[in-house]
Amino acid sequence: MTASIDLSSYRDQHFKGSRSEQERSLRDSTTLYVGNLSFYTTEEQIHELFSRCGDVRIIVMGLDKYKKTPCGFCFVEYYTRAEAEAAMRFVNGTRLDDRLIRVDWDAGFVEGRQYGRGKTGGQVRDEYRTDYDAGRGGYGKLLSQKIAPNTDNR
Amino acid sequence: MNSRRRWREESPEDAEPVEMGSRPSKMPRRNDHKEVMGTIENLMVKLSDNSATVQGRIEDLSYYVADTLHIYKWDILRILVECVASHPMQSGAYATFVGLVNVRDYEFGGECLNCLVQQLLKSLLEGEWTKARSLVLLLADLVNTSVLTVGSMLQLLNALANVCEEEASPQRRRDFYAHLVLATLPLIGRELYEKKEVALQALIKRLQLYMKKERTCTDGVRLLRIWSNGDVPQYDYLELLWQQITRLLRDNWIEQELLRPYAPFDETLSTALQHHLPALEPPRYEPDTVTYPRPWLVFRLFEVSDFPPDMRMPDELDIGRHAIESHILETLELYHLERKVCAERLLAYCVARPTLAMEHCIVEVLLGQMLQLPSSPLLTINYGALLIELCKLVPDKFPRVVAQAADMLFTQLEYMNASSFDRFVNWFSHHLSNFRYQWNWQDWESCTTVPELHPSSMFVRELLKKCMRLSYYQHVVQMMPISFAALLPVSPDPNFKYINELLPGAKLAKHLLEAIRSKCAPELLGGLVESTTELEDALKINVLMQTFLHLGCKSFTHIFSIFSKFQAVLKMLACNDANQMSMLSALFELWASNEQVKLVVADKLMKMQIVGAHVIVAWVFDPTLKQELVKMYMWELLNLTVKYTKFHRRDSEQDQDSRLEALLLNIVQSCVQVLTKHQPASQALEIDYWFDWVQGRLQQLLFNYMDDVRNISSKLRQIASELEECKRLANMINDYLDYIQ
Numbered sequence: 063m064t065a066s067i068d069l070s071s072y073r074d075q076h077f078k079g080s081r082s083e084q085e086r087s088l089r090d091s092t093t094l095y096v097g098n099l100s101f102y103t104t105e106e107q108i109h110e111l112f113s114r115c116g117d118v119r120i121i122v123m124g125l126d127k128y129k130k131t132p133c134g135f136c137f138v139e140y141y142t143r144a145e146a147e148a149a150m151r152f153v154n155g156t157r158l159d160d161r162l163i164r165v166d167w168d169a170g171f172v173e174g175r176q177y178g179r180g181k182t183g184g185q186v187r188d189e190y191r192t193d194y195d196a197g198r199g200g201y202g203k204l205l206s207q208k209i210a211p212n213t214d215n216r
Numbered sequence: 217m218n219s220r221r222r223w224r225e226e227s228p229e230d231a232e233p234v235e236m237g238s239r240p241s242k243m244p245r246r247n248d249h250k251e252v253m254g255t256i257e258n259l260m261v262k263l264s265d266n267s268a269t270v271q272g273r274i275e276d277l278s279y280y281v282a283d284t285l286h287i288y289k290w291d292i293l294r295i296l297v298e299c300v301a302s303h304p305m306q307s308g309a310y311a312t313f314v315g316l317v318n319v320r321d322y323e324f325g326g327e328c329l330n331c332l333v334q335q336l337l338k339s340l341l342e343g344e345w346t347k348a349r350s351l352v353l354l355l356a357d358l359v360n361t362s363v364l365t366v367g368s369m370l371q372l373l374n375a376l377a378n379v380c381e382e383e384a385s386p387q388r389r390r391d392f393y394a395h396l397v398l399a400t401l402p403l404i405g406r407e408l409y410e411k412k413e414v415a416l417q418a419l420i421k422r423l424q425l426y427m428k429k430e431r432t433c434t435d436g437v438r439l440l441r442i443w444s445n446g447d448v449p450q451y452d453y454l455e456l457l458w459q460q461i462t463r464l465l466r467d468n469w470i471e472q473e474l475l476r477p478y479a480p481f482d483e484t485l486s487t488a489l490q491h492h493l494p495a496l497e498p499p500r501y502e503p504d505t506v507t508y509p510r511p512w513l514v515f516r517l518f519e520v521s522d523f524p525p526d527m528r529m530p531d532e533l534d535i536g537r538h539a540i541e542s543h544i545l546e547t548l549e550l551y552h553l554e555r556k557v558c559a560e561r562l563l564a565y566c567v568a569r570p571t572l573a574m575e576h577c578i579v580e581v582l583l584g585q586m587l588q589l590p591s592s593p594l595l596t597i598n599y600g601a602l603l604i605e606l607c608k609l610v611p612d613k614f615p616r617v618v619a620q621a622a623d624m625l626f627t628q629l630e631y632m633n634a635s636s637f638d639r640f641v642n643w644f645s646h647h648l649s650n651f652r653y654q655w656n657w658q659d660w661e662s663c664t665t666v667p668e669l670h671p672s673s674m675f676v677r678e679l680l681k682k683c684m685r686l687s688y689y690q691h692v693v694q695m696m697p698i699s700f701a702a703l704l705p706v707s708p709d710p711n712f713k714y715i716n717e718l719l720p721g722a723k724l725a726k727h728l729l730e731a732i733r734s735k736c737a738p739e740l741l742g743g744l745v746e747s748t749t750e751l752e753d754a755l756k757i758n759v760l761m762q763t764f765l766h767l768g769c770k771s772f773t774h775i776f777s778i779f780s781k782f783q784a785v786l787k788m789l790a791c792n793d794a795n796q797m798s799m800l801s802a803l804f805e806l807w808a809s810n811e812q813v814k815l816v817v818a819d820k821l822m823k824m825q826i827v828g829a830h831v832i833v834a835w836v837f838d839p840t841l842k843q844e845l846v847k848m849y850m851w852e853l854l855n856l857t858v859k860y861t862k863f864h865r866r867d868s869e870q871d872q873d874s875r876l877e878a879l880l881l882n883i884v885q886s887c888v889q890v891l892t893k894h895q896p897a898s899q900a901l902e903i904d905y906w907f908d909w910v911q912g913r914l915q916q917l918l919f920n921y922m923d924d925v926r927n928i929s930s931k932l933r934q935i936a937s938e939l940e941e942c943k944r945l946a947n948m949i950n951d952y953l954d955y956i957q
Contacts, residue, residue, distance in 0.1 A: 063554050105771045106812060110685040114597040114646060117859070123773065151553055152601035157650045159687065 066151040070166050076179075077169060087169035092119075092146045093139040095168040096158075097185075099124075100197030101132050103159040111158050112138050116145025122176050128183040134198050135178075135185060137171050161197060253291055256281060260295050263310060264303040267564070270477050274309060278316035285317070285324055293331045297351070304350035305539075305546045307357045307403070312478040312485075315361025319488040325363045326491050329355075333494050341499045343506030349396060352376075355493070356400035359407055361478045362485045366411045368493040369404065373397050373419055375496055380426040385501045387431065388508035391454055393498065394426055398457050402535045405461075405469035420465065427458045439915065439951045440513045440589045443631040449516040449532060456514050460535040473536035510955065514541075515584030517624055518576050527573035540572070544581045552594055552602070559605040566610075575610070575617045579603070583621055586643060587636040590919035590955070596639050600646045607651075618647070619655075626660060629671040634912025635919065638848055641675060645682035653683060653695050664699050669846060669905035673703065678848050681705045685812050708810035712766040714759060721759040724748050728763045732778075742785045754798045757789055761802035765817075769806075775817060779824065786826045796831040797838075804841075811849040819856050823864075829857040829879055837886040845890070846909040851917065854883065858921055877928050880921065887914045888935055892942050907944075915948055922956045929953055 069088050077084045096108065105121050112118050117140065124135035140146045146167075154165035178184040182203045191202035200206065259277045263270065281292060300310050318325030332351055339348040355372065358364040379385065379393035397419070401408075408416040431454075441450055451459075464471060478485060516532055523529055530536035543565060551558035566574040586592050586599040607614040622644055625632070632640070648655060663672035684692045684705050693704055714725035724744070731740060745756050764782065768775035779786065790796050800818060807813045818835075821827040836845070836854050844850050861879050866872065891911060896904045918925055925932070936949040 063551070063557075065556075066554055104688075105773060107686060107688075109772060109816065110682075110812065111646075111649075114642065115595065117856070120776075121772065123771075148595060148597070151555065152595070152597045156601060156604060160649075160652060 066154065067147045072166060074169060074175075076175075078172075084169055088167040090143065091167050091169060092141065092143050093137055093168045093170050094146055094149055095135065095166045096138055097135045097164040097166070098161055099132070099134045099136060099163060100159050100161055101134055101199060102197060103132070103134075103161075105136075107159055108136055108138065111153060112140075112149055115148035115152060116140050116142065120171075122171050124178060124185070125176055126183040127177040127179075133178045133184040134188070137168055137176070139171065159197075249287075252284070253288065256288060256292060257295050260292070260299055260310075260313075263313060264299055264306040270309050271480055274312045274316065274477065274481075277313055281317065282320060285321055289324065289327065293328060296328070297332070297335050297347075300350045300354045301347040302350075302550065303546065304346070304353050305543050307350065307353040308360070308475055309477045311354055311357030311361045311363070312481060314358060315363050315478060315485045315488065316481065318361075318363045318491075319484055322489050325488070329358070329364060329491050329493055332358075333496050337496060337499070341506075343508075345392065345509050349399060352396050352400055353403065356403040357478070359404050360476070361481075362488045362490055365490045365492055366404075366407060367415075368491070369400075370408065370412055370415050370419065372493055372496055373400065374422075376498055377419060377422050377426075379498050379501075380423065380430070382501060383430075386508065388510065389501055390426065391431070391511065392508050394423060394431075395454055395457065397423060398454075398461055401461050401469075402464065402471050402474060402539065405464060405471065409469045420461075423458070427455070437511050437513070437955070439948070439955055440511070442513070442515060442587055442589060442633055442636050443628060444633065445631045448628055448631065451514045451516075451532070453512050453514050456532070457538065459533050460538050463533050464535045471535055471539075473530065473539040512588070515580070515588065517580045517583065517621055518573075522620065522624075523573040523576055526571075527576075528571065529573045529577060537577075540574075540577055541581055544578055545585075548582070548585070552598055555598075555602045555605045558602055559609055562606065563609060575606075575613045576620075578606070579614070579617045579621050583625070587625075587639055589633065589635060590922065591635070592639065596642050597646060600643050603647065604650050615651070622647075623659065626672070626675070629675055632671060633915075634909060635916035637671065637675065637912075638851075638916070641678045641682060641848065645679055645686060648683060649686040653687070653691075657695075657697055657700060661697075661699055664703065667905065669909065671905075674846070674905075674909070676700070676703045677705070681811060681848075684708065706809045708812070710766065710769045710806050710810070710813075711808065712762060712769075712806055714762060714766075721751060721755050724751065724756065724759045725763050728760060729767070732763070732767060738782050738785055741782060742788055745785075745789070753795065757795055757798040758802045758805070760785070760789070761799050762806045765803060765806045772813075772816060775813075776820060779820065779826075783824065783826075786824075790826045793828070793831050793834070796827040797835055799827060800832070800835045811847065815849045815853050815856075818853055819860075822857060822860060829861050830882055832857050833879065833882050833886055837890050839890075842890070842894075842906075846906055851913045855917060855920060858883070858917070862921070862924065873927075876924055880925055881928050881931055883917065884914070884932060884935065888939070888942075888945065891945055892939065911945060911948060915952065918952055926956050929956070 069085065073081065073084055079087075099108075105123055108121055109118055112121075119139045119141050121139075122137040123132050124137075125131060126133040138149065140149070150165055150167070153163070155162060157163070178186070178188075180186045180189040180203065182189065184199070184203070188198055189203045192205050194201050201209065256277075259273065259280065262273055263277065265273075281288065285292070296310060296314070300307055314325065314328055318328075332355060336348060336351040336355075339345075339351065352372075355364060356369060359366055359369045376393050376397050380390045382390060405416075437452060442448075443450060518529070520529065520531055530540070544562065547558065547561045547565070551561055562578055566578070582599050582603060585594070586596060592599075603614070603618055607618060625640055629637070660672070660676065663670075663676045666673050668674075680692050680696070680703060689705070689707050696704060713719060714722045716722060717726070727744060728741065731744060741760075745760055748756060751759070764778050765775060768778040786799075790799065799821065803817055803821075804814055807817070818827070818832060822829055822832060832853065835841070836850050841850070858876070858879060861872075861876050867875070887910065891907065891914075894904075894907060894910075896907070932949055933953055936946045936953075939946040939949075
């Protein structure tokens with residue numbers, strides 16, 4: 063009865079430690095990664111939803127590395143594992159700010175991890191995607207450049 | 217055919233294909249004990265899968281174990297007890313399995329019964345009530361599968377019924393045993409009627425005497441009523457079961473809804489020799505050994521007229537309804553953590569009964585449990601997520617039923633208790649946020665014409681505030697019809713009054729702002745505040761706090777990082793309760809329009825150990841905040857202080873316990889004080905809404921922490937006895953104390 067709280071296949075390539083250390087951290091973690099947020103979703107909205115599962119210790123908004131504005135993900139940390147599991151079970155795959163969000167285990171916030179790792183500063187997925195997503199800056203970055211080259215993306 | 221193939225694939229060696237109905241001529245090799253045990257366990261657990269293939273599975277299993285009983289007997293019995301304990305509604309399938317084995321192996325049947333009786337006695341002694349009940353149900357079904365004689369079972373039932381006649385025993389004990397006996401009757405009522413009518417009548421008479429004469433329904437059950445009026449059906453669980461049994465009796469014990477997987481095996485089973493049960497005496501009553509189950513109420517939302525015309529549902533006094541609900545509750549208990557699996561199982565149950573209004577029943581059971589008193593076993597969001605999943609899987613049925621249910625709850629709001637009300641607000645706001653907030657608000661227009669504190673009006677106000685938290689202010693404003701204007705939340709903006717340079721303290725504010733913006737050292741700030749001698753402490757703290765909050769007004773992260781940077785200054789200033797109160801006062805002033813920020817920041821100050829929990833209590837019950845005390849967020853804050861005090865490890869366990877007790881006592885005393893001091897605003901109003909809300913929320917807090925409050929029962933009783941003028945409050949406290957014994 064653990065499908066909802068099982069580890070996903072994602073592993074952080076920048077994690078400082080071995081694979082098995084990362085997995086151990088993930089299994090004990092009280093920190094969650096939340097993805098597919100709109101760039102306009104606020105910390106307050108996130109706090110409200112995730113508080114339905116328990117006491118939120120801290121939220122760290124994911125930011126564009128250059129613009130320092132939200133770029134569609136965040137970390138939510140609880141005080142206890144049980145509360146984090148509740149979020150995996152009852153919030154993952156439901157809507158926040160009218161978008162289906164993804165909740166996954168995270169090994170723990172480390173300074174620097176709040177920044178997108180895409181070349182242009184946001185998340186990697188926003189570099190390459192080809193769909194139009196009004197909540198995430200429209201078309202993906204590469205495609206945007208093709209449509210309107212020399213537009214300053216910075 | 218399918219089920220046979222499946223288990224053969226699981227066996228280590230693949231046997232030859234076998235014709236239906238004959239024993240396999242070559243059994244798989246059994247030299248690996250562990251693998252065989254694993255297969256047996258797997259097959260036994262699968263019996264509870266309640267599907268069309270259960271018949272085949274039962275048969276397969278009974279063949280598989282036939283040769284090896286003498287090796288695996290005890291393991292099989294152990295697994296049997298485990299499976300039945302967690303799946304009491306599947307007792308029929310397991311009884312069938314035992315019955316088929318008993319046909320060939322009489323000894324096994326006897327040993328099984330011995331084991332079950334032993335386990336039953338053990339669970340009654342140790343207070344494992346769910347397990348006891350499932351074992352008794354299994355024994356009842358073993359009558360149906362010709363393992364046990366009818367007379368033997370009647371003997372057992374009568375022995376259990378003896379407890380009902382123990383005049384000196386507490387009602388909860390007697391109720392539990394009455395429940396045990398009544399629960400078996402849907403399963404074997406008909407069999408008892410056909411074979412031992414006179415004895416059955418005598419048993420019923422004994423129970424009737426208990427239910428009608430001996431049983432007094434107090435023990436604080438009053439407090440469990442979700443609704444304060446009699447119109448919406450709420451039944452004491454035992455009283456309802458009794459009435460359902462009475463109806464069943466009238467119908468000559470013919471029961472349609474329960475699954476009877478043994479029916480196809482009737483011919484084979486009837487060839488077996490039946491056993492007698494070893495005698496069982498229920499354990500004697502020993503005070504303070506086990507806690508008997510507390511009473512609960514059964515919730516009904518829909519009436520027969522609410523179902524679509526082509527669907528029916530057995531009405532509430534029909535035992536079939538009991539069977540269906542028990543099944544839904546069992547599924548929920550087993551799978552609530554995995555919403556996809558849970559939804560699938562519930563839907564399978566719907567599909568198996570296409571003529572019944574199963575969707576209505578499921579929604580009713582889920583919402584009933586979500587709203588139940590004293591508290592619900594699961595998080596509100598658990599029910600919400602499950603309902604969302606059901607709506608996703610069956611979009612042409614469930615959303616409509618959920619909407620219907622929400623509407624019915626809305627129409628009954630004025631009778632709903634505060635605790636259920638809060639959960640309704642939280643659930644519905646979350647539900648709406650997953651469906652684009654689409655709702656026909658005009659249907660609820662009645663709430664715009666009632667007094668401000670009337671439950672319908674409060675509901676929409678609180679609901680819209682929660683919707684605003686999950687979305688944003690403009691969105692809520694634009695989604696509501698104009699007639700709802702008075703119920704809209706205010707725009708949740710901060711108000712930094714020291715912008716006005718003429719205000720006392722504004723000069724200090726300006727200096728502080730400049731200092732902080734020029735990245736001064738935190739110590740400098742402390743110095744600045746100290747050196748401002750012309751202002752009182754309270755004002756200085758107000759200025760400093762509001763300055764911090766103003767600088768951090770963009771987001772929680774901003775506020776928290778300022779608090780973190782200037783933690784030393786804050787700690788220094790928070791040297792006494794009065795100063796801490798000033799900090800809270802500053803917060804509530806600058807963020808007057810934003811309940812979420814007030815709540816989250818006050819909680820943060822407590823968790824940073826800048827403001828003490830007891831100070832928050834004093835603040836919440838401050839006379840100046842009287843109008844805020846009817847609102848949900850104040851009690852969310854209060855409950856957070858209790859949770860923090862209870863779970864945050866700081867001191868030795870003893871200190872922590874006494875700290876928690878002191879806090880709870882403080883809350884009760886403070887609340888009682890504001891309630892007794894309260895004068896209704898207008899004598900003309902028959903209902904004092906303010907009082908209802910505050911008392912209701914106090915009751916909710918007490919229910920949330922029953923085990924801890926029990927430790928201060930005597931003090932609470934003392935408080936209640938001193939409430940001469942406030943009978944209502946005294947009654948609530950006394951009822952509560954009776955309930956939590």
